[in-house]
Amino acid sequence: MKRDQPLVLGIETSCDETGVGLVAGETLLADAIASSVDLHARFGGVVPEVASRAHLEAMVPTLERACATAGVTLRDVDAIAVTSGPGLAGTLMVGVAAAKALAMALGKPLYGVNHLAAHVAVDIVEHGPLPEPVVALLVSGGHSSLLLVPDVTHDVRPLGATLDDAAGEAFDKVARVLGLPFPGGPHIDRVARDGQVSIDFPRGLSSGRDLQRHRFDFSFSGLKTAVARWVESQRAAGVAVPTADVAASFQEAVVDVLTRKAILACREAGVTDLQIGGGVAANSRLRAMAQERADAAGIAVRVPRPGLCTDNGAMVAALGAQLVIKGRAPSGLDLPADSSMPVTEVTA
Amino acid sequence: MLILAFDTATSAITAAVHDGAVLLAERHIIDTRRHAEALAPTIAAVLADAQAELRDITHIGVGIGPGPFTGLRIGVVTAVTFGHALSVPVLGICSLDAIAHAAAAGVTAEFLVASDARRKEIYWARYTSIAGRAERLSPPSVGRPMALDARDQALPCAGRGPLLYPEFLPHPIGPQDVSAACVAELTVREVRAGRHPEPAPLYLRRPDAQEPGAPRPTLVAGAGS
């Protein structure tokens, strides 16, 4: 471990994962996660109160696990970073309160950070310093955004976002229609491998005036409804639903729009590096198509390993370390949890 | 002994420092919407008032509700994280007991404590005052004030319940909210008695969550469009 590098502890509680990460400069030392996803499975989505209770119970054990893995004590930590938004208000507050208590008890600075910027910054611990600027495609159950990032510590610009469902949400809803478990992403990815892209599902905001007006925005709710209707019409006609083909065709439609717009954003902004993050970045078809299209366009793609794409504490610690290195101002003890924190605010 | 006590289970954000014999400082803010922002600065301020440092603290006492979940959790997670980082014990004190502790001096027999549970309900418990000291007679509960039996409704009642439901709880007594000084005094009592009540929140309610039924048919819904 390079001890001339700041050791930053990051806490993430914006949804259903209690994450505590430890990063020294650009080196990942620990990434401890406690997930309440199994508690939510029977509800078909994250229940905020269930997640908040789980965060409270997991906080201290997850802190202990992160320190043990990294072989450090809390006293070695130089700064505390925490997701202050966006996310679920009740779950964010658990992490923010814990981070403040740590900062006070250790006498160290506190950085409230933006969850989306942290998804971008995490790739630093995987692939080294971020190209500046980089275009980031962030896709998960909670967000679908295209960002232009000249400097992840203070300049993040939104290019587009979903107008309705997040990409991961569409995966969850289509999985439910197909009788697959929650969360839907990994199950659709798995089932789709045995299927053919045989059904032409709609690509939202991808042509004509829609594309002009919403160049880098997404819409998945029409796609989700189209899949549901197609499946129902098969069932109504007494025909067996070809689950694998539906999954493959749906996935192809989502991935086609995401990668097409991401590459277009790079080209129009004159940026040669694309970073992909968020839970949907674990999707094998997204990774493959992004690589293929980026290669054709002369664009380099960076995707962290799947464990760093989903929500985790390491991403918060990674961004916190950059803030310390660049000398950005820490947050006050009155740091709020801001469930709708704008993406343009890297720190709170 | 140097105790840091705080509570976020009622409308108050309250913190105190107590040395086991006397209260050194107390701070109190009434703001139901700013628990997340305001607790840490309130703790920092009360420590400064008491000229104490966090590293001098020997025990943490925290109100564990019952109370609205989000605010309650901010106090409890702050307490357990302090406890972990400072390596000091954290004791959980029932927030209704802390209100009763303050109310008992002014009554000579049975009384209620009822706080706002929202959704037309109260968190409540029955106490008796013995030589000015509160003894709890019933476990903390949640329910509609109209569902209390007539005898309970007729008792003097501390907490915000009587302000919200004067028709069912017509005999208000003070205080309305938790004072961290009371949480601190009850923490001193537990420490002296060699007890260590866990800082586990008293939720009393299950989380609101509906298991989904079958997916809604879209063909029917979309037929007219």
Ligand SMILES: [Zn+2]
């Ligand atoms: Zn995320």
